[in-house]
Each structure stands twice: as structure tokens, then as C-alpha cells.
Amino acid sequence: MSVRRLTYAQKSALLQIVRHGDAYPADGNHRRTYQSLEARGYAEDVGYGRYAITAAGQHALQSDLS
Known part of the structure; x- marks a missing residue:
């Protein structure tokens, strides 16, 4: 299985x-990202x-940041 970046x-x-413990999507674009x-x-x-x-x-x- 290949890992997508x-x-x-x-x-x-x-x-x-990670910084805030949890988060919520601010608008429709963010909602798609979170989904x-x-x-x-x-x-x-x-x-x-x-x-x-x-x-x-x-x-x-972690893999993406390294």
C-alpha cells in the first residue's frame, strides 16, 4: 500500500x-479538509x-515533517 503525502x-x-488539542473547521473549505x-x-x-x-x-x- 502506498502512502499518500x-x-x-x-x-x-x-x-x-496538535497545538490546540482539538479544532473545528472555520468554513466550507476547511470542512472538506477535515472530512x-x-x-x-x-x-x-x-x-x-x-x-x-x-x-x-x-x-x-511525523513522517511528513521528517
Whole structure:
């Protein structure tokens, strides 16, 4: 299975989640980014439209930053 690299928007969203503990999409563009992260298993909806990073998301972010 090939690993797809994170887009700039996805990387920024994951970094925001790491910095703040959780995050929510500010508009429609951000919503699509968070939904794509959720589809890839890198983020999960924790309620009230807020997203948290998963272990897979932490690994993907670490791999992308190194």
C-alpha cells in the first residue's frame, strides 16, 4: 500500500489540532479538509463539529515533517 503525502492544507489542519488539542473547521473549505483527514483515518469527529488527531494522523504528520 502506498502512502499518500499530506497536502499543505491537511498538514496545517493537523498541526492546528496538535497545538490546540482539538479544532473545528472555520468554513466550507476547511470542512472538506477535515472530512478528507477523517476519511483517511488521520482525524476523528469528537462531537460538536470538533476534530481530534488519531494515532495514524500523528504518525502521518511525523513522517511528513521528517
